[in-house]
Amino acid sequence: MKVKILGISGSPRHGNTDILVKEALKGAEKLDGVETEFVAICDHKIKSGCISCYRCKSTDFERLCLGVKGDDGNMLMKKMMDADGWIIGVPVYWGASRPSSRP
Numbered sequence: 001m002k003v004k005i006l007g008i009s010g011s012p013r014h015g016n017t018d019i020l021v022k023e024a025l026k027g028a029e030k031l032d033g034v035e036t037e038f039v040a041i042c043d044h045k046i047k048s049g050c051i052s053c054y055r056c057k058s059t060d061f062e063r064l065c066l067g068v069k070g071d072d073g074n075m076l077m078k079k080m081m082d083a084d085g086w087i088i089g090v091p092v093y094w095g096a097s098r099p100s101s102r103p
C-alpha cells in the first residue's frame, strides 16, 4: 500500500518555500512505498476564508465547503483529505523582528 504525502507551498510566488517543500518531498520519496504530490497555492485561486459551515468536519459526505463553490480551496482540501500526510511550507513575511524593549 502506498503512503501519499502532499507538499504545499504557501508562498505567494515560486520562491524559496517551493524549493524547501520540494526538497522535503524528495526526502520522503526515498522511503519505500511513499508517493508525493506538490501544490503551490500561488498557482490557484484561493480567495475565500473559512465561513464556519463545519462541512469539513463531516465524515459521511464529501468534505467541501458549501459556501465557496468554485474556489480552488475545495480542490486543495480534497487533496489534503486524500493524503496520508502533509508537508506545509509557509514563508515568513512581516515577522517584524525588532529589538525588544521588554526584559
Ligand SMILES: Cc1cc2nc3c(=O)[nH]c(=O)nc-3n(C[C@H](O)[C@H](O)[C@H](O)COP(=O)(O)O)c2cc1C
Residues within 6 Å of the ligand: 011, 012, 013, 014, 015, 016, 017, 018, 091, 092, 093, 094, 095, 096, 097
Ligand atoms: C516584505 C518581506 C518581509 C519579510 N519578513 C521576514 C521576517 O520578518 N522574518 C524572516 O525571517 N524573514 C522575512 N522575510 C524573508 C522571507 O521569509 C524570505 O525571503 C523567504 O524566502 C520568502 O519565501 P518565498 O521565497 O517562498 O517567497 C521577508 C521577506 C520580505 C520580502
